[in-house]
Amino acid sequence: MMHSAVLGIMEIEEHTVESDIQGNLQAYYSKVSTETMMPQISNLDCISTGWESDIYAFVLEQGAANKRERRELILRIYSGKEAYHRSEREYRGMSQLHSVDFPVPQVLLLERENSPFGQPFVIMEKIDGVLLGTLINRLDDHDKKQELVTLFCNLMLRIHKLDWHPFVEDVSEYETDNPFKFIERELNGRRLLCDRFPASGFLPVLEWLEQRHDLASCLSPSLVHMDFHLTNVLVRADGSPFVIDWGQLDVSDLRFDLAWTSLLLRMHNGTELRNSILQTYERLAGLRVEQIEFFEVHACFRRLFNSAVWFTASPEKSGVDSKTAEGLFAAEGFSGMKRHKDAIKKGHEMLVGLTGIRVPELDRYTDT
Known part of the structure; x- marks a missing residue:
């Protein structure tokens, strides 16, 4: 009975939030558009809420009375301490990607200074498609599944082969004679x-990485997505793919990108698909990815560290904002929390298998 009541309250709150979002968006468009355009916002619907952004679909109609244009669009509202920079990075990166014919939704607007939501936002075209991960999971036919794996790997390889120079403001920041510049940058961040958060229990993992620092030399950086996974690729009915979620776009050693993808595949899809994707990438690239296990350990640190911190420190002490804390424990309900813990447990076992190091805080977190 109480559970039904809670769900009812959540549905009312969600409806109220969406009404507020639509009203604020309507006011914004009315303010920035000419009077003759007569913009009208409708059908706003929440697609997802997350720790870094909330995403809504909506319809925009505008134009003279006899020439109304109707477009289905996406509103992405960024949150957290990095919202200002992440929104700009995604908008600029997607604009550049679109200009070189890489398949991304076309971004139409970035607003950081005068947002009615109190946070930066981006407007982009809506892609009517199905998540690549969903398509793969539906298939039993090995050959058809391999076609989708090849599609996924080709997209990732295309990213890594793009000229990265137009994507950065200061090229000198990435051009270096130091083959360890990129790993040192990452390890310095992990050291901080x-x-x-010394109670996280991750110092032994950091020391393991630092001792193997020389395995990660790189003199030829690449454009990297840094969150490239099966639910960040949409496929239209005609088979054309689009890559989304570019908020972490960077220039670095491509193995950081591959290792992050590898970790997420192990955590959510299993080792068989992970191995198939890595082997397909190597075949398409015509090379063997060296020292991928080292980069997978780094990916484990990146993915698991926050969970250990959330368990050992309050949001106030950890610096985690209230939305993030609520998202971790409540956004998807109890079943979502269980899926999260199951994934963290798999990631932890991967870390143990690669390094022999257990993080007690993660064991306590997944056992609660």
Whole structure:
């Protein structure tokens, strides 16, 4: 009975939030558009809420009375401490990708200074498609599944082969004679995290990485997505793919990108698909990815560290905002929390298998 009541309250709150979002968006378009355009916002619907952004679909109609244009669009509202920079990075990156004919939704607007939501937002075209992960899971036919795996790997390889120079403001920041610049940048960031949160239990993992620092030399950086997984690729009915979620776009060693994809595949899809994707990427690229296990350990640190911190420190002490904390424990309900813990457990076992190091805080987190 109480569970039904809680669900009812959540549905009312969600409806109220969406009404507020639609009203604010309507007011914004009315303010920035000419009077003759007469913009009208309708059918706003929440697609997802997350720790870094909330995403809504909506319909925009505008134009003279006899020439009304109707477009289905996406509103992405960014949150957190990095919202200002992440929104700009995604907008600029997707604009550049679109200009070189890489398949991304066309971004139409970035607003950071005068947002009616109190946070930066981006407007982009809506892609009517199905998640690549959903398509793969539906298939039993090995050959058809391999076609989708090849599609996924080709997209990732295309990203890595793009000229990265137009995507950065200061090229000198990425051109270097130091083959360890990129790994040192990452390890320095992890060191700061361990110093800030010593109770996380991740210092042994950091030391393991630091001791193997020389395995990660790189003199030829690549454009990297840094969150490239099966639910960040949409496929239209005609088979054309589109890559989404570019908020972490960077220039670095491509193995950071591959290792992150590998970790997410192991956590959510299993080792068989992970191995198939890595082997397909290597075949298409015509090379063997060296020292991928080292980069997978780094990916484990990146993915698992926050969970250990959330378990050992309050949101106030950890620096995690209230939305993130609520998202971790409540956004998807109890079943979502269980899926999250199951994934963290798989990631932890991967870390143990690669390094022999157990993080007690993660064991306590997944056992609660």
